[in-house]
Amino acid sequence: MYQGVIMSGFGGQGIISTGVLLAYSGMVDGKHVTFFPAYGAEMRGGTANCSVVVSTDEVASPVVSTPDSIIVMNEPSLLKFEPTLKPQGLLLINSSLVSSKPKRNDINIITIDANKIAEEIGTVKCANMVMLGALINRTKAVSLESVVKTLSKVYPRAKKEMLEINENALKRGGTF
Amino acid sequence: MGEKKLMKGNEALAEGAVRAGCRFFSGYPITPQNEVPEYMSWRMPEVGGTFIQAESEVAAINMLYGASACGTRVMTSSSGPGISLKQEGISYTASAQLPIFYANVVRGGPGLGNIAPSQGDYFQATRGGGHGDYRVFVMAPNSVSEMGNFPRICYEVAEKYRMVTMILADGLLGQMMEPIEFDFEPIDPSKLPPKDYALGIQEGRSRRVVRSYDLKPGFMEKHTWKLMEIYNQVEEKETRYETIMAEDADLLVVAYGTCSRISRAALALGRKENLKIGLLRPITVWPFPSKILHDLASRIKKILVVEMSTGQMIEDVKLAIEGSAQVFFHGRPSGGIPTEFEVLDVIKKIYGK
Structure with missing residues (x-):
């Protein structure tokens, strides 16, 4: 099993922490993992993206040039990363914030109204978890149990209610 | 631990x-x-x-x-x-x-x-x-x-x-x-x-001096x-290195740090296509693993150096092999990061494929 993932969106959407959560959960599952963030000019509202590899074998290159799956959380991310996706790869689009349609027809596309769903669950802040829930359901890169178990490690200062909201968001995303 | x-x-x-x-x-x-x-x-x-x-x-x-x-x-x-x-x-x-x-x-x-x-x-x-x-x-x-x-x-x-x-x-x-x-x-x-x-x-021992200079004639030469x-x-x-699949290789990639990871991925791709690629990864770049490289180059006649630069370690590679193999280079300077597919393409060109 090898899954190269790219997550991309605005700074402040929890892109980086979602990537760390996926990598951490992979480690908990006993897999080999790497996480690499775009770094340097991080700021709220700016662009943020990261790549994560989860693999049963040792990870050779930590650079994900042709991802197996992509989470797109804003418009510019779709333009930037859609062309890099592997044929038959998985493109997860947060349709609350992305109105453009993908151009390729050799990929699997799932659109999720993630902001709206997140608000229904409790806060728009957990839109990233809705998307991650869908990603792990489709790719089986890591188990949902490991992600839930890992939440408090990646968000050590989060209140119990917030952890529950995140857990619910992951599960709701898992229905896609 | x-x-x-x-x-x-x-x-x-x-x-x-x-x-x-x-x-x-x-x-x-x-x-x-x-x-x-x-x-x-x-x-x-x-x-x-x-x-x-x-x-x-x-x-x-x-x-x-x-x-x-x-x-x-x-x-x-x-x-x-x-x-x-x-x-x-x-x-x-x-x-x-x-x-x-x-x-x-x-x-x-x-x-x-x-x-x-x-x-x-x-x-x-x-x-x-x-x-x-x-x-x-x-x-x-x-x-x-x-x-x-x-x-x-x-x-x-x-x-x-x-x-x-x-x-x-x-x-x-x-x-x-x-x-x-x-x-x-x-x-x-x-x-x-x-x-x-x-x-x-200093109590109980002789005076100690730490300095980086000495003006006495001849002292610095001896030092x-x-x-x-x-x-x-x-x-x-203290020279350290790692070799991967070098035993039967007819093309040796030499790369360190991040480039050695990317090259390892290229090697895995190439081996699937029956290309006999090996990897030498210097773990210490000074001292450079010249001896092992010299030995490998007596058998492997094609060497590809991959660096995220315009070609720096390649000089140490050439010094080590003393002209005994053909040396190729692939570099991405100043922020460029090669992909494993890019490196594989370079390798295939060397093989004439």
């Missing part, structure tokens, strides 16, 4: 140094290594050590000179531009034979360049870097695990040979996260054997030859 942790390369580097007994850190911020001083700023007080954000890189390296002269395990870190500023002090510590350890988390240069990963500081690292006739023991990790576990080796080599040691990383190794398990128990620096050169309270003898020993005993 403790549980498996998911850590950022820069944090692993800092924690590895602390576990190896580092108790003095001085530095000045620069991307992409800022997590190192950030980590040290809270970790040092926790272990009774000293963290100083210096007023400049020049101050930071001279503080290291002082603390090291007192026998402390010391560290500084920076990226290209900051390491350039530190070169004067590094040369002084080399001449004074102080065992310092530092890290360069390389960014794109020359000049202020950019903050992307690069291997453009290979010449600076492996040729000493500052003025005068000296060498630096340079380790080139290629994983977060090695970022955390190599500082201990650097301190041991630094103190055994009384020389400057460093880790040559890059922005990718500094910023990425991977699981790490430390392969050594934390070292209590107060339990280390006393150093016979260290300054302190520099003495240093050279030490460096020769280091070359003989």
Whole structure:
């Protein structure tokens, strides 16, 4: 099993922490993992993206040039990363914030109204978890149990209610 | 040795140094290594050590000179531009034979360049870097695990040979996260054997002097030859490397650090297409694994050097093989990162496919 993932969106959407959560959960599952963030000019509202590899074998290159799956959380991310996706790869689009349609027809596309769903669950802040829930359901890169178990490690200062909201968001995303 | 942790390369580097007994850190911020001083700023007080954000890189390296002269395990870190500023002090510590350890988390240069990963500081690292006739023991990790576990080796080599040691990383190794398990128990620096050169309270012993100069005619020539003898020993005993599938290879890729990871991925792809590719990965880039490369080149007649630069390590490769094989190059300088597919394409061209 090898899954190269790219997550991309605005700074402040929890892109980086979602990537760390996926990598951490992979480690908990006993897999080999790497996480690499775009770094340097991080700021709220700016662009943020990261790549994560989860693999049963040792990870050779930590650079994900042709991802197996992509989470797109804003418009510019779709333009930037859609062309890099592997044929038959998985493109997860947060349709609350992305109105453009993908151009390729050799990929699997799932659109999720993630902001709206997140608000229904409790806060728009957990839109990233809705998307991650869908990603792990489709790719089986890591188990949902490991992600839930890992939440408090990646968000050590989060209140119990917030952890529950995140857990619910992951599960709701898992229905896609 | 403790549980498996998911850590950022820069944090692993800092924690590895602390576990190896580092108790003095001085530095000045620069991307992409800022997590190192950030980590040290809270970790040092926790272990009774000293963290100083210096007023400049020049101050930071001279503080290291002082603390090291007192026998402390010391560290500084920076990226290209900051390491350039530190070169004067590094040369002084080399001449004074102080065992310092530092890290360069390389960014794109020359000049202020950019903050992307690069291997453009290979010449600076492996040729000493500052003025005068000296060498630096340079380790080139290629994983977060090695970022955390190599500082201990650097301190041991630094103190055994009384020389400057460093880790040559890059922005990718500094910023990425991977699981790490430390392969050594934390070292209590107060339990280390006393150093016979260290300054302190003189009571009950003869005077000690730590200095980087001597104006007596002929002294420096003798001193520099003495240093050279030490460096020769280091070359003989401390060279480290790794080979992958080199036994049956008819094309050898030579790459270090991040490029060795990417090349390993290209090798795996190529082997699936029955291309007999091997990899030599220098773990120390000074001393360079010349002997093994010389031996391999007597059999393997095609060598591809892959670097995130316009070609620096390739000079060491050519020196090592003394013209006995054909040397090809693929480079991406100043922030370019090659992909495994790109490297495979280059390999196929060499095979004529």
